[in-house]
Amino acid sequence: MSINNLIKYTLFLTFMxxxxxxxxxxxxxxxxxxxxxxxxxxxxxxxxxxxxYSEALxxxxxYLDALLNRAIVYEKQNNFELAISDYSKxxxxxxxxxxxxxxxxxxxxxxxxxxxxALDDAKNLxxxxxxxxxxxxxxGLVHEQLKDHQLxxxxxxxxxxxxxxxxxxxxxxxxxxxYQNDLDIAVExxxxxxxxxxNEANIYNLRxxxxxxxxxxxxxxxxxxxxxxxxxKESFYYNNRGLYRLFLGDLDLGLExxxxxxxxxxxxxxxxxxxxxxxxxxGDKSLATKYLEDALKNDPDMPLANKFYGLAQNL
Numbered sequence: 001m002s003i004n005n006l007i008k009y010t011l012f013l014t015f016m017x018x019x020x021x022x023x024x025x026x027x028x029x030x031x032x033x034x035x036x037x038x039x040x041x042x043x044x045x046x047x048x049x050x051x052x053y054s055e056a057l058x059x060x061x062x063y064l065d066a067l068l069n070r071a072i073v074y075e076k077q078n079n080f081e082l083a084i085s086d087y088s089k090x091x092x093x094x095x096x097x098x099x100x101x102x103x104x105x106x107x108x109x110x111x112x113x114x115x116x117x118a119l120d121d122a123k124n125l126x127x128x129x130x131x132x133x134x135x136x137x138x139x140g141l142v143h144e145q146l147k148d149h150q151l152x153x154x155x156x157x158x159x160x161x162x163x164x165x166x167x168x169x170x171x172x173x174x175x176x177x178x179y180q181n182d183l184d185i186a187v188e189x190x191x192x193x194x195x196x197x198x199n200e201a202n203i204y205n206l207r208x209x210x211x212x213x214x215x216x217x218x219x220x221x222x223x224x225x226x227x228x229x230x231x232x233k234e235s236f237y238y239n240n241r242g243l244y245r246l247f248l249g250d251l252d253l254g255l256e257x258x259x260x261x262x263x264x265x266x267x268x269x270x271x272x273x274x275x276x277x278x279x280x281x282x283g284d285k286s287l288a289t290k291y292l293e294d295a296l297k298n299d300p301d302m303p304l305a306n307k308f309y310g311l312a313q314n315l
């Protein structure tokens with residue numbers, strides 16, 4: 001080989017090495033950002049995790065792992081539209097993640113109040129993944145939000161037939177029976193769920209709702225405090241505790257819980273209702289009417305809302 005050819009060959013090898021090194025460094029760099037984001041997520045530093053996932057996506061906007069993890073963080077932050085956007089991008093790219101992503105996007109649509117879009121994702125899963133309990137869990141949740149309790153019950157029962165000891169399905173089936181005022185059946189299901197997993201906070205939250213319906217406010221308070229002890233981050237539990245405290249005459253602590261719940265989730269219409277009940281107990285007709293009207297616009301059949309709206313008119 002001539003000197004000139006040797007130089008050309010050496011330059012070619014150097015060029016190829018540079019390309020490979022550059023590619024490796026890009027993969028390594030975005031992978032490091034992903035790992036750092038995962039560490040932040042384990043530490044419950046959601047904003048830190050979000051920042052690292054976004055840095056990884058600046059390097060590769062189609063990086064599926066970072067898109068999925070960022071969407072999950074957005075969902076945890078109640079930034080549902082941003083979560084939906086990331087889930088939709090994954091689906092548009094197409095991957096083996098699609099089944100998981102349709103499920104997660106369906107949950108995000110539900111949380112964002114887009115029930116028919118959630119229904120579309122659930123039906124897509126029913127076609128493509130009919131043997132997964134998660135398919136029927138999502139389908140049941142959608143029908144529950146659409147007030148079709150019979151279809152919700154059928155979906156949860158189908159899920160239970162595929163996964164008989166699944167607590168999520170058992171608790172949600174119990175929830176439908178609670179809505180239908182079948183309180184004894186609801187309690188039976190919750191007791192079964194508690195035997196399978198005594199550390200599931202939703203069991204105790206629903207137990208609190210059952211005994212509240214029966215007028216046992218102190219017992220309701222005890223049940224929901226068990227739920228909060230297990231999962232102190234769930235805003236709905238604080239809203240329920242606030243309601244029980246109102247009925248026990250502890251108005252200030254009740255309002256504190258309701259406001260905390262609203263801070264975590266400003267779109268919770270049950271918290272608007274509870275705030276209206278607080279102002280009713282305080283004798284403030286204007287604010288009681290305002291918050292109860294807001295709740296009823298969201299759900300005209302919301303339990304207690306119509307009752308206290310009528311009572312507020314007589315203040």
